[in-house]
Amino acid sequence: MTSVDLRLNAIIDPAVAGGRDIVDLARCVAAGGATLVQFRDKRGETRAIVEEVRAIKAVLTPFNVPLLVNDRVDVALAAGADGVHVGQADMAAIDARRLLGATAIIGLSISSTAEAEAAPIESIDYAGIGNVYATASKQLPNPPIGPEGFARIAAVLRRRAPAMPACGIAGINADNAGAVIAHGADGVAVISALSLAPDPAAAARILRGIIDGMLAKRGA
Amino acid sequence: MTSVDLRLNAIIDPAVAGGRDIVDLARCVAAGGATLVQFRDKRGETRAIVEEVRAIKAVLTPFNVPLLVNDRVDVALAAGADGVHVGQADMAAIDARRLLGATAIIGLSISSTAEAEAAPIESIDYAGIGNVYATASKQLPNPPIGPEGFARIAAVLRRRAPAMPACGIAGINADNAGAVIAHGADGVAVISALSLAPDPAAAARILRGIIDGMLAKRGA
Numbered sequence: 442m443t444s445v446d447l448r449l450n451a452i453i454d455p456a457v458a459g460g461r462d463i464v465d466l467a468r469c470v471a472a473g474g475a476t477l478v479q480f481r482d483k484r485g486e487t488r489a490i491v492e493e494v495r496a497i498k499a500v501l502t503p504f505n506v507p508l509l510v511n512d513r514v515d516v517a518l519a520a521g522a523d524g525v526h527v528g529q530a531d532m533a534a535i536d537a538r539r540l541l542g543a544t545a546i547i548g549l550s551i552s553s554t555a556e557a558e559a560a561p562i563e564s565i566d567y568a569g570i571g572n573v574y575a576t577a578s579k580q581l582p583n584p585p586i587g588p589e590g591f592a593r594i595a596a597v598l599r600r601r602a603p604a605m606p607a608c609g610i611a612g613i614n615a616d617n618a619g620a621v622i623a624h625g626a627d628g629v630a631v632i633s634a635l636s637l638a639p640d641p642a643a644a645a646r647i648l649r650g651i652i653d654g655m656l657a658k659r660g661a
Numbered sequence: 662m663t664s665v666d667l668r669l670n671a672i673i674d675p676a677v678a679g680g681r682d683i684v685d686l687a688r689c690v691a692a693g694g695a696t697l698v699q700f701r702d703k704r705g706e707t708r709a710i711v712e713e714v715r716a717i718k719a720v721l722t723p724f725n726v727p728l729l730v731n732d733r734v735d736v737a738l739a740a741g742a743d744g745v746h747v748g749q750a751d752m753a754a755i756d757a758r759r760l761l762g763a764t765a766i767i768g769l770s771i772s773s774t775a776e777a778e779a780a781p782i783e784s785i786d787y788a789g790i791g792n793v794y795a796t797a798s799k800q801l802p803n804p805p806i807g808p809e810g811f812a813r814i815a816a817v818l819r820r821r822a823p824a825m826p827a828c829g830i831a832g833i834n835a836d837n838a839g840a841v842i843a844h845g846a847d848g849v850a851v852i853s854a855l856s857l858a859p860d861p862a863a864a865a866r867i868l869r870g871i872i873d874g875m876l877a878k879r880g881a
Contacts, residue, residue: 486750486751487732487733487750487751487752488749488750488751488752488753489750491752491753491756512707513707513735514735514738514739515733515734515735515736515738515752515760516735516752518734518735518760519734519752519753519756519757519759519760527707529708530706530707530708530709531706531707531708532707532708532711532735532736532739533708533711533739536711536739537739539739540735540738540739
């Protein structure tokens with residue numbers, strides 16, 4: 442399992458960027474303290490996405506922040522990203538691992554205890570559990586699970602894989618991030634709370650402060 | 662350059678299959694004489710596409726007909742397809758070659774003499790030139806080039822790469838395939854003329870007869 446710092450997982454999606462330049466956005470969130478960046482583009486043409494991911498990778502390298510690509514193993518390979526995040530309908534993690542190799546970071550979305558029971562734990566490095574809260578960033582088929590739902594799903598996963606890092610995802614912001622960490626998350630995945638913030642770097646700094654504070658409290 | 666038999670390049674697309682089972686459709690066109698099959702799915706989820714491509718590959722193997730995937734190098738790698746066909750907005754052929762290796766088949770869509778001048782001939786095994794005729798299979802931004810346009814673009818390509826196989830694409834059927842071959846094509850790419858035919862295997866046999874006859878006549 443490749444070690445991954447999940448504390449502040451910033452998801453960058455051109456469809457949820459308020460018209461901002463996504464490369465500049467990636468730089469800002471990394472400068473503010475994002476520990477992992479995931480690029481998600483469900484609509485673009487492959488060639489343009491590869492170029493975008495290359496440009497984002499270049500700005501993240503000085504920060505030593507890994508870059509994952511949502512779903513697209515081909516884009517990750519072509520652009521030299523650090524791995525992928527796959528959903529339940531994306532490429533199977535076992536296939537992604539075979540194509541990306543042992544040192545790549547592979548994350549998996551998990552939305553229920555059944556998916557936690559079935560998760561290919563030998564092929565993944567972390568889990569994104571949600572949707573924790575309601576969100577406007579993505580059409581979500583299921584009602585929010587809340588931080589209690591996160592804890593319930595994480596418990597199933599950790600019974601199978603005690604050291605598996607897990608972050609909460611969906612609708613997480615500075616007001617509710619602490620509750621997610623308090624319920625056992627190693628971090629939070631954030632989209633609009635950073636991408637649509639007036640100052641994404643400042644928003645990242647504030648979130649990191651809350652997350653690190655709550656992790657320290659939990660650890661104490 | 663990997664050798665490729667372009668005579669009858671059947672493109673299978675769930676969006677242009679009239680509700681037919683695409684695996685069965687692939688089997689039928691191969692039984693009827695398709696020399697190359699390309700699977701194109703611009704809408705499906707990655708996991709489902711990988712499974713479809715695996716199933717199609719399994720039915721094509723006994724016919725010794727190679728299977729290409731449109732655009733998606735990740736799907737081709739995961740499913741063990743023989744290569745990819747890329748458009749001008751898809752992954753760059755040089756990147757696809759690096760990921761797929763020397764023995765994969767890589768085809769490129771070319772729609773103008775400028776694209777023929779710029780084509781990465783060292784990275785591709787064949788060209789699909791079009792759109793030759795009007796078609797309902799795909800939204801096309803440019804007017805049809807006709808068989809004369811095919812000949813004009815192929816001449817530019819072959820000045821740079823004399824042995825590069827090229828097929829015509831778009832709106833090609835049993836009525837007009839002969840004209841495309843007469844203008845120098847090594848074969849034709851066909852979608853609805855096979856996929857929407859009452860009997861796709863019979864339609865493939867008829868097309869192969871026309872193509873082989875015209876190639877023999879041209880060679881004589």
